Every structure is written in C-alpha cells, then in structure tokens.
Amino acid sequence: MLKKSINIIGAFDRYNYGDLLFPIIIEKYLERYNSPILEEYDLEYYGLVESDLSMVGGKKTKPLKDLYNNPIEKHSLIIVSGGEVLAARISSMDVDLSPNNFTTIIKKIIIKLIGRRNFEKFSMKRFFVNTRFPWVVDKRNFSTNIYVAYNAVGGSILNTLIAKELSQIKNALKTSDYISVRDEKSMQNIEELKPSLAPDSAIIMSEFFQVEVLETKISNTVKEAVSSCSDGYICIQTNLCSIRSKELELVEQVEKIAKDTGLKVVLLPIGIAANHDDVIALKNLIKLFKIDVIYIEDINIYDIMYFIAKSGFFAGTSLHGVITSMSYAIPHIGLNKDIPKLDNYLRTWGVSGQDHCIDFNELYESYNNIKDIPKQKLIENKDEMIALSLKNFDSLFMCLDK
Incomplete structure (x- = not known):
C-alpha cells in the first residue's frame, strides 16, 4: 500500500x-x-x-x-x-x-x-x-x-x-x-x-532563518563582504528587461544616495534563471558606476537572504527581494511601475510610502521619503503578515x- x-x-x-x-x-x-x-x-x-x-x-x-x-x-x-x-x-x-x-x-x-x-x-x-x-x-x-x-x-x-x-x-x-x-x-x-x-x-522566512541561523549557511565571501561594510550598505537589484535603456538613470540615483548617506552599494542578483538575467543587468551597471560597488555572482538563496536582512535598504524589481525585506523589517522600494505582480503586492501589503512601485529616476526622492519610517512600523507590519x-x-x- x-x-x-x-x-x-x-x-x-x-x-x-x-x-x-x-x-x-x-x-x-x-x-x-x-x-x-x-x-x-x-x-x-x-x-x-x-x-x-x-x-x-x-x-x-x-x-x-x-x-x-x-x-x-x-x-x-x-x-x-x-x-x-x-x-x-x-x-x-x-x-x-x-x-x-x-x-x-x-x-x-x-x-x-x-x-x-x-x-x-x-x-x-x-x-x-x-x-x-x-x-x-x-x-x-x-x-x-x-x-x-x-x-x-x-x-x-x-x-x-x-x-x-x-x-x-x-x-x-x-x-x-x-x-x-x-x-x-x-x-x-x-x-x-x-x-x-x-x-x-x-x-x-525570518521565523525560521534568523540572522544567526543564516550565518551558518552563507559563504565566507558573503560574510566577509558584509563585514567590510562597517557603516552599512544598500542592496540594489534589477533584471535585464526592466533596466534596458535606463541604466544611467538608476546609477545616478544610487550614487546620490550613497553620497548622501555614506552607505556602500551591493548589487544583488536574485533572478538568476534564464529570461530573468539579473547577472547580465548588474554587470552592465557595474561598468557605469563611478564609485566602488560590491557584486558577488556565485551565491545561494541564504546568501541572498542574508544580504537583504543585514542591509539598510533594498530597492529592486524582484517581488521576493521586497518580501525578504518585509520579513526582516528592512526599508524597501519596488522598482519599475510595469511589473504588475510587484506593484499589486505592495498596494495590498505595503506600509504607506512603500505601497507602490516607482520609476528608476524616482529612487533618490523615494528613498528620502521612506528612510525615516519608524522601524517599529515595519516590525508591526511584518508581524501582522x-x-x-x-x-x-x-x-x-x-x-x-x-
């Protein structure tokens, strides 16, 4: 039987x-x-x-x-x-x-x-x-x-x-x-x-994979990269389809945030499967940055979780990048208004200021609008979800x- x-x-x-x-x-x-x-x-x-x-x-x-x-x-x-x-x-x-x-x-x-x-x-x-x-x-x-x-x-x-x-x-x-x-x-x-x-x-995910647990699952390369950011960092992600012809817009916005805050920049690939092509998109961005950025291509799913959980801010086109941010109560912004699943999700579950997608050229302004959202508000929203x-x-x- x-x-x-x-x-x-x-x-x-x-x-x-x-x-x-x-x-x-x-x-x-x-x-x-x-x-x-x-x-x-x-x-x-x-x-x-x-x-x-x-x-x-x-x-x-x-x-x-x-x-x-x-x-x-x-x-x-x-x-x-x-x-x-x-x-x-x-x-x-x-x-x-x-x-x-x-x-x-x-x-x-x-x-x-x-x-x-x-x-x-x-x-x-x-x-x-x-x-x-x-x-x-x-x-x-x-x-x-x-x-x-x-x-x-x-x-x-x-x-x-x-x-x-x-x-x-x-x-x-x-x-x-x-x-x-x-x-x-x-x-x-x-x-x-x-x-x-x-x-x-x-x-x-944060119920099962607290930061301490993630530290037992991540690569030494990722652990060292995060440790090198003593003043903190922001995570940026995008896919190739979304960023095409808008690369300079995003780079300029990210550099303005980095200059204002002193935070380092991590370019984080999340959609690695064919037809998502985060790796290609982010490598194209690296060539345009005038500041040093951190980019590690060979990562597992726990490396991705850890990068976001330890960051000061996440912005990306990935819905699960945003959801990871929500789970660890990290400020976040959905990039690209033309991604219905991401925009609809934020409109359903996002706190005020983080409840919709934005265009790439709005990132700096949006970051300044949400950076002072009380941590407790993000925690309460996370706990409710x-x-x-x-x-x-x-x-x-x-x-x-x-």
Missing part, C-alpha cells in the same frame, strides 16, 4: 530565488507547527523537469509528468506552492529552462515566427503535460480521491488572458479544495471562486481533515 503524500509543485527546477523558497517554507512550517502530518505523509517536490538545485539551497525535483502518470494514494494532497502561477504559460516556463542565453534567444525567435500558441504545442509535448498552464491543477485528471490546494498564489494578470483561457483556468480552479491568493488584484480576478487573501508564504500567513497554512492543511 502506498503512503499518502503531500506533493508540492512549482518552478523549483530553475534558479529563481522566490520559487526555490516555497517548498522550503512549506516544509519548515510543517516541522514547527504541524509535525504530526510528517509522520503520516511523505513530502514530494515536482518541477516541470527533474532537477537538483540543492547546491544553491533548493530542492531536488521530480518531473511534473510523473505526478500525473504514477499512482497516488487516495487522500494525498497537491499543493501549488506559490508565485505568479495562475497565468504562467508553458511557453514561458520552456524559455526559463533554457540552458544558456543563446537557447533563450532562439526560443524567443521561434515564438515570434510561429506564434506563442503554436510554440506551446511543442512545449506541452516536450514536458508531457496536456495544459498551457502547468501550475493550474484540475482534480478531474486524477483517478483517485485527492486534495488540491493553492498556497497564496498570484493571478494578477489573469484579466489579460483571452476569455477561453480564463474560463479553462477557472473551471480547473473550481475543482480544488482550497485557494488563497496573495494580492487584491488576484482576488478580484477570481472573486466568484471566493479565494482567501493571504501574504506570500515567503514572508515567514506572518500571523496571516500562518493562519493561511493552518486553513490549507485543514482540507486533509475532510
């Missing part, structure tokens, strides 16, 4: 900081707050492909096709772990899994030549899935009685899909046992399904008691 399982699915097969956090957070929650479940259920992790990112702190994954093709014991649970998954297309996942930039470019050219929907037919065959939206689980595709839950997921751009696709997604979501979304826009987009609203589950996230987890796992 098979043992019941908790099957956690998501894009854990690429090095993108936020995606790698989700299964770790779920596991840590269970260990601390709901450990009896671990005696009854095995934990399994699925990406689109088999992978092993344990060297950077991630989980080993099985391919998603195995979840559909292999037997699952009845009353097992599938958790869609988090992230902007409800409208995430198989074509985008295919591009993100490119082994190098050349392959990424080739795939994008093919999409332009034959159209995204035609490209997706090949992607579906490549990954052996029958849907264009691989992180939307239709319970009717399983022969056994299982449970399906969505953990504070994002769907802020669902309203941009064509009617047929949106209908397909909603019909699949209707079969689930629990849905929570992480921002008010996502809530509006599927309001007829009555989802719960909860912060992104990564907000509770952590409490809501834990409540969400409690509700999610209650479906196992049905």
